[in-house]
Amino acid sequence: DAKTTQPNSMESNEEEPVHLPCNHSTISGTDYIHWYRQLPSQGPEYVIHGLTSNVNNRMASLAIAEDRKSSTLILHRATLRDAAVYYCILLTNFGNEKLTFGTGTRLTIIP
Amino acid sequence: NAGVTQTPKFQVLKTGQSMTLQCAQDMNHEYMSWYRQDPGMGLRLIHYSVGAGITDQGEVPNGYNVSRSTTEDFPLRLLSAAPSQTSVYFCASSRNRGAGNSPLHFGNGTRLTVT
Numbered sequence: 231d232a233k234t235t236q237p238n239s240m241e242s243n244e245e246e247p248v249h250l251p252c253n254h255s256t257i258s259g260t261d262y263i264h265w266y267r268q269l270p271s272q273g274p275e276y277v278i279h280g281l282t283s284n285v286n287n288r289m290a291s292l293a294i295a296e297d298r299k300s301s302t303l304i305l306h307r308a309t310l311r312d313a314a315v316y317y318c319i320l321l322t323n324f325g326n327e328k329l330t331f332g333t334g335t336r337l338t339i340i341p
Numbered sequence: 342n343a344g345v346t347q348t349p350k351f352q353v354l355k356t357g358q359s360m361t362l363q364c365a366q367d368m369n370h371e372y373m374s375w376y377r378q379d380p381g382m383g384l385r386l387i388h389y390s391v392g393a394g395i396t397d398q399g400e401v402p403n404g405y406n407v408s409r410s411t412t413e414d415f416p417l418r419l420l421s422a423a424p425s426q427t428s429v430y431f432c433a434s435s436r437n438r439g440a441g442n443s444p445l446h447f448g449n450g451t452r453l454t455v456t
Binding site: 261262 | 439445
């Protein structure tokens, strides 16, 4: 099953862009790349997902490498409310029985 | 729009007791799933369902049972609680049965302690 690898932690200054990397070198053609974030004592919150092309929404942008073996979540202007654990996971339409979230990247925003 | 609702928020059990964690969604989602999150760790999939009447095992199914008699509800049953089942449990749903091309919507969790 395809797994993802993320740095354990990152720091960024408030109001600056943040680039959160994710490696998924064993991704298959049917895997969608999803990003979620989790605030303390809350359930994970959907951020963005994509298959092959870069994606933008009101929360963030997702940049997907041409070979799809890595992706980057981009927060364009970090705020203190963006401090959370960010998870990159792979989801398929054909069964996700081995789905795990890993430990994610803990993002700290410096005022 | 309530989304995914989990009850109770907190529960303390003694070893050997049984209980059911409730999960309900009002979005007519086909895919529903249960996860556990242990301290300092990510979420691990316990069981999932791609529609009413269909359930399957995830990565860590032992000690847990599920059923899906309606689209809306996906309860998780602990038949005989053990201290190793102390964890925070999250339920999630997704519009599409395959869950690949639609977001997962999570509840706010049930914090379970087994003594």
